[in-house]
Amino acid sequence: xxSQEKQDPAKLTLWERLERPAPAPRATLTxxxxxxxxxxxxxxxxxxxxTMRRLATELGVAPMAAYRYVNGKDELLELMTDFVHGELxxxxxxxxxxxxxxxxxxxxxxxxLKHPWMIRTVVxxxxxxxxxxxxxxxxxxxxxxxxxxxxMAVFRTVTSYVRGAVESEIGLEQIMRERGWAxxxxxxxxxxxxMSWLMGTGRYPTYRRYLREATRKDDPQWQFELGLDCVxxxxxxxxxx
Amino acid sequence: xxSQEKQDPAKLTLWERLERPAPAPRATLTxxxxxxxxxxxxxxxxxxxxTMRRLATELGVAPMAAYRYVNGKDELLELMTDFVHGELxxxxxxxxxxxxxxxxxxxxxxxxLKHPWMIRTVVxxxxxxxxxxxxxxxxxxxxxxxxxxxxMAVFRTVTSYVRGAVESEIGLEQIMRERGWAxxxxxxxxxxxxMSWLMGTGRYPTYRRYLREATRKDDPQWQFELGLDCVxxxxxxxxxx
DNA sequence: TCTCGATCGATACGACGTACACATCGGAGG
DNA sequence: CCTCCGATGTGTACGTCGTATCGATCGAGA
Numbered sequence: 149x150x151s152q153e154k155q156d157p158a159k160l161t162l163w164e165r166l167e168r169p170a171p172a173p174r175a176t177l178t179x180x181x182x183x184x185x186x187x188x189x190x191x192x193x194x195x196x197x198x199t200m201r202r203l204a205t206e207l208g209v210a211p212m213a214a215y216r217y218v219n220g221k222d223e224l225l226e227l228m229t230d231f232v233h234g235e236l237x238x239x240x241x242x243x244x245x246x247x248x249x250x251x252x253x254x255x256x257x258x259x260x261l262k263h264p265w266m267i268r269t270v271v272x273x274x275x276x277x278x279x280x281x282x283x284x285x286x287x288x289x290x291x292x293x294x295x296x297x298x299x300m301a302v303f304r305t306v307t308s309y310v311r312g313a314v315e316s317e318i319g320l321e322q323i324m325r326e327r328g329w330a331x332x333x334x335x336x337x338x339x340x341x342x343m344s345w346l347m348g349t350g351r352y353p354t355y356r357r358y359l360r361e362a363t364r365k366d367d368p369q370w371q372f373e374l375g376l377d378c379v380x381x382x383x384x385x386x387x388x389x
Numbered sequence: 390x391x392s393q394e395k396q397d398p399a400k401l402t403l404w405e406r407l408e409r410p411a412p413a414p415r416a417t418l419t420x421x422x423x424x425x426x427x428x429x430x431x432x433x434x435x436x437x438x439x440t441m442r443r444l445a446t447e448l449g450v451a452p453m454a455a456y457r458y459v460n461g462k463d464e465l466l467e468l469m470t471d472f473v474h475g476e477l478x479x480x481x482x483x484x485x486x487x488x489x490x491x492x493x494x495x496x497x498x499x500x501x502l503k504h505p506w507m508i509r510t511v512v513x514x515x516x517x518x519x520x521x522x523x524x525x526x527x528x529x530x531x532x533x534x535x536x537x538x539x540x541m542a543v544f545r546t547v548t549s550y551v552r553g554a555v556e557s558e559i560g561l562e563q564i565m566r567e568r569g570w571a572x573x574x575x576x577x578x579x580x581x582x583x584m585s586w587l588m589g590t591g592r593y594p595t596y597r598r599y600l601r602e603a604t605r606k607d608d609p610q611w612q613f614e615l616g617l618d619c620v621x622x623x624x625x626x627x628x629x630x
Numbered sequence: 631t632c633t634c635g636a637t638c639g640a641t642a643c644g645a646c647g648t649a650c651a652c653a654t655c656g657g658a659g660g
Numbered sequence: 661c662c663t664c665c666g667a668t669g670t671g672t673a674c675g676t677c678g679t680a681t682c683g684a685t686c687g688a689g690a
Contacts, residue, residue: 163583163586163587176668176669177668177669199645199646199647200646200647200648201645201646201647209669209670210669210670210671211647211648211670211671212648212649212650212669212670212671213668213669213670215648215649216667216668216669220647220648221647221648268509270560270563270564271556271557271560272557272560272561272564273564274580274583274584274587276587276590276592279587279592279593279596280592280593282596282599283592283593283594283595283596286595286596286598286599287594287595290595295602295603296598296599296601296602296603296604297603297604297605297606298615299599300599300603300606300612301612301615301616304554304557304612304616305550305554305615305616305619305620307553307557308549308550308551308552308553308554308556308557308616309546309549309550309553309620310549310553311549311552311553311556311557312548312549312550312551312552312553312554312556313545313546313549313553315512315549315552315553315556316512316513316545316548316549316552319511319512319513320513322511323511323513323514339515342515343515346515346517346520349517351517351520351521351524352520352521352524353524353528354524354527354528354531355520355523355524355527357537358523358527358537358540358541360537361536361537362536362537362538362541363537363538364538365538365541371541371542371545374539374542374546374627375542375545375546375549377623377627378546378620378623378624378626378627378628379546379550379619379620379623380623381622381623381626381627382618382619382620382621382622382623382624382626383619383623385619385622385623385626386615386618386619386622387619417637417638418637418638440676440677440678441677441678441679442676442677442678450638450639451638451639451640452639452640452678452679453638453639453640453679453680453681454637454638454639456679456680457636457637457638461678461679462678462679
């Protein structure tokens with residue numbers, strides 16, 4: 149008998165395996181269970197706590213068990229990333245591209261702040277839930293007279309801003325958590341020695357004035373939304389949409 | 390005699406130690422030498438190749454030697470990050486804020502593409518060379534009638550876009566390097582099975598059209614600069630500068 | 631010359647990712 | 661009902677990592 153149409157599971161991508169019809173009989177483990185457990189660990193204790201051994205413990209299983217479903221730790225991270233992207237729940241209730249971009253941006257920010265480890269994850273691996281994002285955006289941009297390249301540029305521009313902004317926000321949060329600072333004021337007192345040393349060099353006069361005069365240093369949402377409005381304004385103006 | 394003004398070196402920050410006048414006598418190791426070696430390894434073989442042991446080998450020294458200058462691997466990464474930020478060489482030759490932001494953006498992109506591992510580094514640790522960036526930007530924004538918060542918002546907005554954009558660019562490059570793809574076409578053939586499976590689900594019709602129609606998919610510089618112009622336009626328009 | 635603190639080396643420990651061979655389960659074919 | 665086989669989970673082991681600890685060694689001030 150010649151070759152079966154059945155393929156070697158190891159040669160299939162993670163996503164093909166994930167959607168295979170028969171979930172297999174024994175199934176104490178599934179990709180979903182693995183993803184949920186890994187995400188739970190990462191949410192609670194950070195990405196460094198996500199260990200193949202720790203994951204196995206959490207699943208009540210031997211350290212090597214998960215390797216039947218995931219080819220290595222990198223694929224585990226892919227699985228986690230795709231799983232969380234499912235939380236974005238993109239809806240089709242708006243035809244206005246700008247409003248759609250705005251809610252996508254704020255929702256992305258919310259999801260990432262909820263799963264701060266996401267920011268350390270590789271971008272642009274092709275996973276089903278990640279692909280749904282550009283699909284949604286491109287579809288709202290359709291019919292405005294933009295060519296394909298420009299439509300994608302709009303998507304990339306807004307996405308890039310969101311990612312960068314959330315990244316710095318998370319970076320700050322992470323430092324505060326590590327050092328046990330609960331408020332912006334606590335952080336500033338904690339940072340005071342280092343900061344006053346830097347300021348004492350006299351190399352940062354303008355920054356020093358910013359420190360004295362600014363009043364919204366601890367309002368990341370204001371900062372995020374002002375930047376987002378700038379970006380959306382610029383896209384609309386330059387591309388005439 | 391009561392307490393000396395000399396402090397316990399372990400309690401000083403990395404940067405205070407770095408600029409202490411006497412570099413110590415024996416000095417086969419210095420923070421600079423350490424930073425250079427670590428950066429060289431990361432540039433050549435990626436951040437994962439930067440190992441305390443590997444670094445020591447490269448410096449011709451015992452594995453634990455560098456710990457005299459760096460409190461742990463995290464501080465080594467800080468040191469590397471600050472070192473590379475020194476390459477930005479911010480100049481004061483422009484008073485026009487927009488031109489200054491533009492050259493900062495393109496230069497940042499260039500430096501990061503030269504040191505792709507930078508993108509995986511924690512943002513916003515207070516290091517001298519990193520602080521020089523907002524200082525430069527704020528000083529060009531000075532005197533345009535913006536309050537301190539808004540000036541900083543401009544800086545953050547542009548910086549966020551740049552970081553996000555470069556991050557996705559580097560992410561793609563990294564995947565291509567890992568899989569040994571040299572051109573965009575090679576990458577597309579390599580990705581073809583996965584992509585055609587995803588497209589076969591019928592869930593991404595607009596994205597599919599983009600794939601057919603787009604002609605600048607492999608022109609990251611065009612994408613970067615278009616987005617940057619949008620962001621700068623938006624900042625200028627919304628803030629009236 | 632002696633001493634003392636700053637450097638650097640040697641050794642060791644626990645945790646990590648994962649290769650590999652083995653045990654075990656559950657359903658299909660007789 | 662039995663048997664067998666592939667899919668699933670286990671046990672063990674190896675090499676590498678970050679780094680704690682302590683001892684050796686060097687240079688300069690007394």
